[in-house]
Amino acid sequence: MNRLAAQMQFLLTCDQLKNIIRTTTLHNGSRMENSAEHSWHLALMALTLAEHAPAGTDMNRVIQLLLLHDLVEIYAGDTFFDVSAADLQQQAEQEWQAAKQLFGLLPEDQQKHFLDLFEEFETQKTPEAQYARALDALQPMLLTWGQGGLGCTEKHPDLTMERLLKLKEKHLRRFPVLWEFVLELLQDAVKAGILHSTPGAEENASEHHPA
Amino acid sequence: MNRLAAQMQFLLTCDQLKNIIRTTTLHNGSRMENSAEHSWHLALMALTLAEHAPAGTDMNRVIQLLLLHDLVEIYAGDTFFDVSAADLQQQAEQEWQAAKQLFGLLPEDQQKHFLDLFEEFETQKTPEAQYARALDALQPMLLTWGQGGLGCTEKHPDLTMERLLKLKEKHLRRFPVLWEFVLELLQDAVKAGILHSTPGAEENASEHHPA
Numbered sequence A, B: 001m002n003r004l005a006a007q008m009q010f011l012l013t014c015d016q017l018k019n020i021i022r023t024t025t026l027h028n029g030s031r032m033e034n035s036a037e038h039s040w041h042l043a044l045m046a047l048t049l050a051e052h053a054p055a056g057t058d059m060n061r062v063i064q065l066l067l068l069h070d071l072v073e074i075y076a077g078d079t080f081f082d083v084s085a086a087d088l089q090q091q092a093e094q095e096w097q098a099a100k101q102l103f104g105l106l107p108e109d110q111q112k113h114f115l116d117l118f119e120e121f122e123t124q125k126t127p128e129a130q131y132a133r134a135l136d137a138l139q140p141m142l143l144t145w146g147q148g149g150l151g152c153t154e155k156h157p158d159l160t161m162e163r164l165l166k167l168k169e170k171h172l173r174r175f176p177v178l179w180e181f182v183l184e185l186l187q188d189a190v191k192a193g194i195l196h197s198t199p200g201a202e203e204n205a206s207e208h209h210p211a
Helices: A002-019 A033-050 A059-068 A085-103 A109-125 A129-147 A161-172 A176-189 A202-208 B002-019 B035-048 B058-067 B087-104 B108-123 B125-145 B161-172 B176-191 B204-207
Strands: A023-026 A032-034 B019-027 B032-034
Touching: A002 A032, A002 A033, A002 A085, A002 B035, A002 B125, A002 B176, A023 A033, A023 A129, A032 A033, A033 A059, A033 A109, A033 A129, A033 B002, A033 B035, A033 B058, A059 A109, A059 A161, A059 B035, A059 B058, A085 A109, A109 A129, A109 B058, A129 A161, A129 A176, A129 B002, A129 B087, A161 A176, A176 B002, A202 B058, B002 B032, B002 B035, B002 B087, B002 B161, B019 B035, B035 B058, B035 B125, B058 B108, B058 B125, B125 B161, B125 B176
Parallel strands: none
Antiparallel strands: A023 A032, B019 B032
16 A cells, blocks of 8 residues: 555646646637646657557557656656756756656656656657657647647747758658658748748757757 | 548537537646547547556557547537436436437448447457546546645535545556556555545445446
């Protein structure tokens, strides 16, 4: 019964992920997305887009990684993806401390299991972690610039198509089907006037955020 | 590419689950929960409480069922669990129509696969569907009456411990560890003054909602 009590306390703490507000909106623009519903959407994407992952990818593990990957934000907060390398490094350290604190609520064996999953996602060495991260990179673009999307030029005037591609390519390019989809999505968004394009600016952009 | 376009359109439509508001609040009472973040929480519960399911339960399938189970609410809406049998029947029919409409956005083979998962959850014949439903019945109780919970006596003055147990037992009693947890949770809530108790009233309650 002690294991169960610890697990329930963990699950109650995890409820706080519903109050972590991301920097992107829902597809209809009505409000900002929170990290709990974002995690659900990613897990559903993994289930729906399973056939586009490389053969042999364990989609159930992808889903597990996605269910857990943002939990550290309960203690460490969410970060916009377009930040400096130094900020990213600091964020990574905070998140590791947060993971130890949060998963530390669980029985010891399970603590290790969840920390392993979190570390697998963070270190990006397995096909499962890479596919999970690709979906995480794709989802906000789908909501923002997918059919009926509203863009975000007012809020992020400097986020051009070229800058986006530069920032996202390290996660998405290794999955050609997803990468092609993103290219078309953003090109259509530029044509529709909901995304700026500044050809030639990507070199400058890359200085802020090495791929 | 046509398959991918259909899948992405499905995923954009599913974004609307984030705007389906449930009848229960977050643990801190700050706002009502939506069905997307609820689905994430359930999937996380399945992952965390896997060891308490009967041996042989396929927890990855439980998670898949939970990721999909509320999607029909996009077209059919959410229903409070304490309603008449006639209302439940009408709701079930609406949900089946909604499932056909929503999953109909997908390629045909996948449509069938997702409809099968939805039907498995609804018909409650497999251990996986039963464990998924048990977690679905437990989660709002954990948020409402778990440690630090606020109860809901103002909003639902008639929802006594006896009535709750009567309504929930058909989902939870077959999992003794979870059922014992719920019994203790609600008894503690009564002691803490955040849940009413009316011994002997359960027979009357059962007339409205046969178990």
